Every structure is written in structure tokens, then in C-alpha cells.
Amino acid sequence: MPGTPPTRFVYLGPAGTFAEQALRTIPAAERGSRTPARSVPEALDAVRTGDADAALVPLENSVGGAVAITLDEMVDGAPLVITREVVLPVEFVLTARPGQPITGIRTVAAHPQASTQCRRWLRDHLPDAVVVDVLSNAAAAAAAAGGEQDAAICAPFSIGRQRLDVLADKIADHDDAVTRFVLLGRPGPPPPRTGDDLTSLAVYIAHDRVGALLAVLMELAVRGVNLTRIESRPTGEALGRYAFFLDCTGHVAEDRVGEALQGLRRICAEVRFLGSYPRHRWTTSGTDRPVPAPAGLSDVDYADAAAWLARLRSGELS
Template identity: 85%
Template structure:
């Protein structure tokens, strides 16, 4: 239903994980229906089938790296469009039932990635505790709540949801770790430009990777478009072509970005537009964005240059 605000949301479950926490930062999702999915493909298929209006799925994790399955699902099958990003600090807490104290913790339930990210803290504060692997941050909180283990490493929302007491917060070794989620819908007009937008692309080039990639970057650089992320995908190699995922500054509605996209269209084997959407901004940080278009790269500059060329072609040289 293009034009209708989404009301039915699906997210990478289970309940009580960072994906649910990220989804609930979106006002429409806080008011709407929120259904957990077992996997990223299941979440996106629910949108494709019309069973949900939008899916919130992880795109990259500053510790775990890119979430390849999300990229592959976005570039394969029926097209979908990213309409929003949510960047969430990964703030792990150690949580336990009321009455459990830190010096009484012998067994900690944790997802293996979570305990890896909190390794230094565990070494310093619970050197003798046994860490037991469980399947998700949500499952860790549930296991502490039902008494299977003394405590859990989990998301703040998982502790709150299971009425656990936070024994220690911000226990991750890298305090600036973030996870980036995207909200994905069926195709429709992109959200309007805000002056501080991201455009995600999948670009396919044939052979000679460094030379072809140089040409791609020059198409962007000459229009003042910056890259905020680049990742090559290994799958295409067997097929003799290479795929790159790019996050660029700018919006498809801007003249300079439109010209860059047309340049990519001409030189690449294939370009898939994955969406233009506002950049996530942390409300509490001093953030120097939005960055204005570089000199000579505004829509006004493009309109002026186009009018000048038209005059040249019509014989007006003044």
C-alpha cells in the first residue's frame, strides 16, 4: 500500500533482542503491530508476501561485520527498498533475578557473540564464572529469569522484559560498538531528501576489479558523492563478475546523485538501487552533519550548468 504509513512490522527475533529495541525507536512501530521472525529471509518474505508492511533487520555490526544474508536477500528475489536506518549502540548489561548479587554469580548465560564482546569485563569481574552459550540475547535473559543460570549478558530491553535487575551496565569491551539496522518495505517513492541522506547500492562489475572499481569511485568523486561504506561480496567471483555494496552520501532525487547514478549505469554490468533514506543521527552527540553539497554540486549549480549548455547548443555564446 504505497503512501499508507506502515502499521504491521516484523523484525529479526526473538523478543527482547537489539532488533526489537531498535524497532521500538520508530514511533509508528511503537504504536503498531510488532511480530518477531526466525530469520532475516523470513522477515523479508513476510514483507514481500504482504503479511507485513515493513521489516527491521540488521545490516552491519561494528564488531561482527556485515550481515551478508541481509545483503543477499535484498539483491535477490522480488525487489525491496530500504526506507530508514536505525543505528543502535550495543550496550550489553549483566542482569539477574532480584536478590542475586555480583559476587554470587557462578554461571552466566550468553550468546557466544555477546560473551566474546564482553570478554575483558568477564575476565576482570567474574574470572571464575562459567559462561554458558545460549542461542540469543533474548534466550539468555529468559534463562536467568527462570533460574537456569545466575545471570545473563543481554540487551537492556531483555533485562527489562524479564524483570531482571541490572548488576552492571555497558560491559562491552568496545564502548563505541553499534549495530546498524534497516527498515525495508515494498518498493514505492523514496522518502523525500533531508539534506543528510544515505543511498545504498549494489554494483556489479565485470573482471579487472581494481580498474573497474577505480572507474566506479571516479563517477562518485567527480560529483562530490562520498562513500560511507564499501564491501565486496565474494559470491560473484565464480561467475566472473564482482559485486560491491556501497553506502553513499546523497539522495536519488538530487541532481548530482542522479548524474552519478547514470554514470554507474553506463559503466557497470548492473546497478541495483536499494534505497535513499535519512542518515541516522544520534540526538545526544554533537554532529557536524548535514554536510552541504561541495562547491558547484548543488541542484542550483546543475540547473545553471544545464541551461548554459542548452544556450551553447542553440548558438548563444553570451
């Protein structure tokens, strides 16, 4: 959070799962307090009521899960803004107590989403093992450490200080799966622009006509604002309006983004600003470079055009 830096953090618990791992990549959180919340709404409420300064919750998750509830809770209730994103690879390991041979594994504890993600590996390597559903990655690790099950599938981070060996790593079927977390705080001045930022919005349009969404995208495109994510949310059909969650390149402090936002404000039933924040760099490869403002759309270009229009209006055509 701008102004006073956050010191009291909440995250989607339980401890020992991906959200805690994501939170601990943030230096301020490593120094501050970190409290697990039972659910995304609970985490967000803690920030809304002032019991915490910031909440770390999953936003996009290729494993499925709590994402829809995060979107809904962000727009339902007092405003919150994203101040940071953290992207983590979804990584799973097979873990067991020291001395357990892989050939002797008859039962594997796993969260259903974890075992689903490792289904191919399980079929190839442990075709006869029984998968026992548990409620979290941390619970899976505990079940293996406690000897209730022969082994566990969990995130490497979930092993923590338990006496467990990793028998196989990177066992997820899709090795490029990631989870995207966001840090949410109460509204305040956004983090400074870095030249490689994202702006998140929820826009509501009155009709399901493709024309209405086209108009939204044109407001962005004409200012060279790219879309990195779009998601429509089902609303009760009787409500007669559609919600779209958009992530755009650029920072609200940039002229072109500001102009696009004003355009959306004019044509949409409602626009909820969900924050401008530095983009998480996935890799240092060529496909992950920041995208500069297209020609003619930098703040300098905007200032020049504004000065020109002012001259036109005042009659100084020289």
C-alpha cells in the same frame, strides 16, 4: 513507506533483542503491529509477499552476525528498498535475580556473540564463572530469571518485565560498538530529501581489476558524492563478477546523485538501487554534521549548467 504509511512490521526475532528495540524507536511501528521473524530471509519474504509492510533487519553489526545474509537477500529476489536506518549502541549488562550477590555468580548465560563482546569484563570481574551459551539475549535473560543460571549477559532491553536486577552495566569491551538496522519496504517513491540523506546501492562489475572499482569511485567523486560504506561480497569465483555494496551521501532526487547513478548505470554490469533515506544522526557533535553539496554541485548549479549547455546547442552564445 511513502504513500500509505506502513502499519504491519516484521523484525528479526526473537522478541526482546536488539532488532525489536530498534524497531520501537520508529513511531509508526510503536502504533502498528510488530511480528518477530525467525530469520532475515523470512522477514524480507513477508514484505515481498505483502504479509507485512516493512521489515526491520540488521545491516551492519560490529558484533558480526546476520549482516551478510541481509546484503544477499536484499539483492536476491524481488526489489526492496531501504526507507529508514536506525543505529543503536551495542550495550550489554550483567543481570541476575534480586538478591544474587555478584561474588556468588558461578554460571552466566549469554549468546556467544554477547559473551565474546564482554570477554575482557568477564575475565576481570568473574574470572571463575562458567559461561553457558544460549541462543539469544532474550534466552539469556530468561535463563537468569528462571534460575537455570546464576546470571545473564544481555541487552538492557532484553530484561523486559522479568524480575532481574542489573549488577553491572556497559560491560562491553568496545564501548563504541553499534548495530545499524534498516527498514525495508516494497519499491515506491523514496522518502522526501532532508538535506542529510544516504543512498544505498549494489553495483556489479565484471572484473576484479582495481581499475573497475576505481571507475566506480570516480563517478561518485567527480559529483562530490561521498562514500560512507563499501563492502565487497564474495561470489562464486566462477561467476566472474564482483558485487560491491555502497552507501553514499545524498538523495536520489538530487541532481549530482542522479548524475552519478546514471554514470554507474553506464559503466557497471548492473546497478541495484537500494533506497534513499534520512541519515541517522549519531551525535550532535561537529563530526556528525550533514555534509552539504560541494561548491558547484548543488541543484542550482546543475540547472544553471544545463541551461548554459542548452544555449550553446541552440546557438545563443550571447
